[in-house]
Amino acid sequence: MEEVVMLATVPERVVIVGGGIASDACAAELRQSGYNGSILMLCGEPWRPYERPPLSKEALDDKGSIEERFFLHPESWYDENAIELRLGVHAAGLDIRQNTVELTTGEKIGFDRLLLATGGTVRKLWIEGGEAPNVHYLRTKDDALSLASALTQGSRIAIIGMGVIGAEIAASARKLGCNVTAIEPETGPMTRALGSQLSNWLAGIHHKHGVQALYGVSVARFVMEDGLVRAVECDDGTLVSCDAVCVGIGIIPETGLANDAGLAVANGIVVDHQNRTSVPSIFSAGDVAELPAFDGADRVRYETYQNAAEQGATAARAMLGQAADNTGPCTFWTNQYDLNIQSAGKVSDEFSIVWRGSMGDDGFVAFFLDGERLVGAVAVNRARDMAVARKLVAAKIDVKPEDLASDVLPLRSLLKALSKN
Template sequence: MAVTDAKGVVIIGANLAGGRAAEALRTAGYEGAITLIGDETELPYERPPLSKEVLTEPDTLPAQFYILDSADYAENNIDLRLGVRAERLDTVGQKVELSDGSEVAFEQVILATGARVRRLNIEGSDLKGIHYLRTLEDARALSEELKPGARIGFIGMGVIGAEVAASARKRGCEVITIEPLEIPMARALGPRFGAWLAQVHREEGVDVRLGCGVSSILGEQGRVNGVILNDGEQVDLDALVVGIGVIPNLELAEAAGLEIDNGIVVNEFAQTSNPAIYAVGDVANSPLYFGGRGRCETYQNAQDQAIFAARAIAGQAEPYLKPQWFWTDQFDINIQVLGDVISDAEVVIRGDENSRQFSAFFVQDNLIRGLLTVNQAKDMGAGRRLLERSIPVDTVALADVNIDLRQLLKKTA
């Protein structure tokens, strides 16, 4: 088959990062060819609803589920190739080889290959009724299991396990979560607020088991019907959800000889060790706001890093360095986390920690290093600016709900 003549940008990964990158290239005035390649057959879509609305209201997709309407791709002259895999990145010949045998020439590549779920590999892992969650197809299959009264077990209580557990309760399921660490969502929320979240789940009727593993999976006629915990207890189940993290999709980058270190190593412009190739989102190992490097598996990072990479290609390079930010919605609670909430900084509570509405500021040397809000997203706007502008704060004032946070910004601005 022919190589597409016009060299341009090839984006690998038709997802949030890939879709935003394509859109942002055009917004930034890029006039070359854009090809967006994805192995799912769906148009690029938002993954956050997969663990929430798609499970709790399975009959309709949420409004604005898709990143762009199908007409927008044609209008913006974006060549969308869905249901095909990028098999090889030929950096010398400057072309990408696709699973349908075609090739696309490039000047630059944006790798938004994302991550795939980590799978269980204990006995019984291949039984029916064991679910993972990454794609719309996964969510639809899982949704079928969430019948009222169904007993749903969870291995892992990270963000996916915790959100899906909340959705399963909303559907009237009996829920047991099994988490090997002593704290749920420990990596995201830190010990204090992870423990706080465990309490919320218990109040909502979830049987939360912490510091607990699964020693084997039980099945009958090829379908899961329970697990044995490592203390020997047998738990009967109708379905099992596994949320034990993700593995970045590095194969293309590795084969192309790019520098890899738990992700594709990129600089502050999202450029890999090959300057014609960019990597964004879950798959990229990037410089972090508070120093060091890491991969960020968040919506905000996928979106913003993609936009910065697109602008860099369009000649508007600006360093991308933002404090990490994510949100999670569980039961009637919206939690947002900004920056570093894991450090041993002083925690200043604004509001009542024993309620479901408060903010927690993580303060070190009078500077805000992190902010966690519970149903108090309105503290995020001022809080983010206090953090990003490194404005020294008075912890007494921070804790005083009668003092408008915007006043703290102005005082020293």
């Protein structure tokens, strides 16, 4: 309780550590919510917040298009909203008694409220050659530009990991005419995000587009020559010759600052449903934050755009003492080839699936049911259905499978029935 009393009731100085979506959304929401005090955003990279989703898509196959749509906001927006950006700076320490952040330069910056939106760093392959110049990881704009230069027509690209990032890179690389071989220990692409049925379907799509995939195998070692990886040897003995390697095996949340300062940290910085950490003046949002799951049964860390934006906005409102709640379902989208895949809520083999349309169609929706309870949905090329499905999932309702499956019955009628209850 003592710490709560120490909180300035009306904050005058908000400091945001991190320069991604969660940070940007927090700053935007602070101003939208009427906050007039100072906002200082400490960005580790040398540019203002930008869109990460295009890095595995448009940034690779159409480099020229990226600049205009790359940044979240024009530079003038930050001036107009009195949001001070410090670019290329890194926080080295956090003092939770003095309420200060210390930069690597030694400079100390005081705050009334702090947002830790430090994101994550790519998980690297710790094997010999893992740092070779033709081994690419993808997290930042610089990573994308470096990878793009390797994806030339006819080049042989080995993709390690067919999660969302690996699968998107595979699609982009095929579009650019690369010879793509994917190596994935699971049974198909994006199994964790889609469940096995949809993963099998997506495996077929990648196969149709010419991706050679090795599922159920892992990397044993890199075959090196002149400091470059020339082939990937798999644990079943298969040798994949390559000109470049792309590794997409996840991120490690950047919890160091929080950990050293004594904040509660588990698989991420532990926050409540308002994105507040174990220290009341300090909030955390985005890829680095571990929050109560949508169904309250668990704690989760999401690595998605919408969740980062919503959490940043939630933290902003909570900083100001306004109503704030982040317990919506996890949502994400991915674009591969001519497919737009969107997902909301829980998607797992433990649930039964009701299909609206079928997997062979140009577009379809898979609803995931736990008994009669709708817990998740995946839509392929059905963005409009997905907008409704997201709201249905968020409503935590019981549904009749035949209503979801009927293409005659508009999904919106289910939503309307809901609002009448």
